[in-house]
Amino acid sequence: MVPQSVSSSFLDSVAADLTALDTAGLRRRLRVVAGGRGPEVELEGRRVLNLSSNNYLGLASDPLLGVPEPSADGVGSAASRLIAGTAASHQSLETDLADWLGVEAALLFNSGYQANVGAVSALVGPDDAVFSDELNHASLIDGCRLSRARVFVYRHNDPDDLAHQLRSCPPVRRRLVLTESLFSMDGDLANVASLTAIAHAHDAAILVDEAHAYGALGPAGRGIAADLAVDFRVGTFGKAFGTFGAFFAGPRVAIEWVLNRARSFVFTTALPMPLVDQTRRALAIVRGSEGDARRAALARAMDVFHVELSAAGFRLPPPSPIIPLRVKGGDPASVMALSADLLAEGLFAQGIRPPTVPPGTARLRLSLMATHTPEQLRSAAQTLARHRARFT
Numbered sequence: 005m006v007p008q009s010v011s012s013s014f015l016d017s018v019a020a021d022l023t024a025l026d027t028a029g030l031r032r033r034l035r036v037v038a039g040g041r042g043p044e045v046e047l048e049g050r051r052v053l054n055l056s057s058n059n060y061l062g063l064a065s066d067p068l069l070g071v072p073e074p075s076a077d078g079v080g081s082a083a084s085r086l087i088a089g090t091a092a093s094h095q096s097l098e099t100d101l102a103d104w105l106g107v108e109a110a111l112l113f114n115s116g117y118q119a120n121v122g123a124v125s126a127l128v129g130p131d132d133a134v135f136s137d138e139l140n141h142a143s144l145i146d147g148c149r150l151s152r153a154r155v156f157v158y159r160h161n162d163p164d165d166l167a168h169q170l171r172s173c174p175p176v177r178r179r180l181v182l183t184e185s186l187f188s189m190d191g192d193l194a195n196v197a198s199l200t201a202i203a204h205a206h207d208a209a210i211l212v213d214e215a216h217a218y219g220a221l222g223p224a225g226r227g228i229a230a231d232l233a234v235d236f237r238v239g240t241f242g243k244a245f246g247t248f249g250a251f252f253a254g255p256r257v258a259i260e261w262v263l264n265r266a267r268s269f270v271f272t273t274a275l276p277m278p279l280v281d282q283t284r285r286a287l288a289i290v291r292g293s294e295g296d297a298r299r300a301a302l303a304r305a306m307d308v309f310h311v312e313l314s315a316a317g318f319r320l321p322p323p324s325p326i327i328p329l330r331v332k333g334g335d336p337a338s339v340m341a342l343s344a345d346l347l348a349e350g351l352f353a354q355g356i357r358p359p360t361v362p363p364g365t366a367r368l369r370l371s372l373m374a375t376h377t378p379e380q381l382r383s384a385a386q387t388l389a390r391h392r393a394r395f396t
């Protein structure tokens with residue numbers, strides 16, 4: 005061990021904060037998931053049904069997707085995109101993405117988190133205003149904070165409240181509306197058509213984060229805003245695509261601005277080329293007939309699970325790849341105890357606590373894959389039904 009370089013009073017203070025987190029039931033711990041990322045995984049030495057990953061099409065550990073293969077350009081990009089990091093691989097994937105989405109251009113980011121933080125803070129600044137759904141992902145919230153734009157938070161998926169807030173905003177240089185499409189912790193769909201109409205009627209642009217929808221929903225997996233006139237789109241490869249990385253897409257002038265000004269793009273090393281090439285293969289699968297077949301299988305899984313859980317007395321939003329089940333009391337301790345009990349019965353259903361969700365709304369957040377079988381889902385619903393009284 006190297007000598008402690010930090011003063012012990014500093015570490016004592018951090019330890020006290022950690023204890024407070026523990027006492028509040030909010031301390032999180034890392035757990036190793038082994039045996040792939042399919043419907044069955046190993047967790048803490050036992051084989052369990054996986055209802056906790058975002059592997060919607062089942063591609064993440066599927067032999068069909070394969071593994072990253074050597075690239076003629078090597079592995080590491082060795083520089084940021086703007087210095088010496090851009091390879092043909094990066095540009096090919098960007099071209100393919102723009103073609104798939106029918107937009108002028110796309111720009112890779114190293115993760116969806118970085119795409120949102122970078123794009124939002126580049127698109128709006130201190131002279132501007134940003135309008136954000138109250139349930140938006142942390143990366144959109146952090147983008148708002150970093151932008152130093154004036155922030156208006158509108159009620160969840162409420163076009164009327166958005167309109168009200170746009171009207172109440174004093175004159176600014178630019179206005180930007182931010183929404184997810186398939187909401188990550190609630191599994192509901194934004195009313196993107198109405199939000200877009202309201203935004204445009206008030207001279208605002210709209211950015212839609214389809215992290216959970218791209219690949220999984222819409223024609224050729226192009227998301228729920230596929231055919232809508234939204235201004236900017238954000239997607240990730242870490243979910244339905246089964247790889248890693250992300251993108252921002254839209255009009256070329258916006259791409260040019262963002263690649264000049266998004267600090268999470270400018271000041272970071274470009275994605276490794278073999279991973280980018282693998283994501284290109286993933287995109288080909290997503291847009292092709294295999295993608296269609298998997299989306300159909302995912303839709304069947306959504307229906308089966310919805311029917312089974314409804315029959316067991318759960319009150320649910322419409323069928324979705326993401327199913328939130330609120331626990332009675334909505335407190336962290338209840339949800340974590342329930343999650344542990346389910347794990348002991350072979351069900352991996354992660355408990356979700358603040359700050360990921362608002363205080364008092366702790367929940368199990370279940371997610372489905374194209375590769376879950378109806379039998380697996382029926383058995384999961386039966387297990388959940390045995391604990392029905394612990395849910396709202």
Ligand SMILES: *Cc1c(COP(=O)(O)O)cnc(C)c1O
Nearest residue numbers: 115116117141184188215240242
């Ligand atoms: C997961 C997620 C992100 C972040 O994407 P990563 O590639 O995992 O960093 C951004 N927005 C939403 C809505 C997400 O759910």
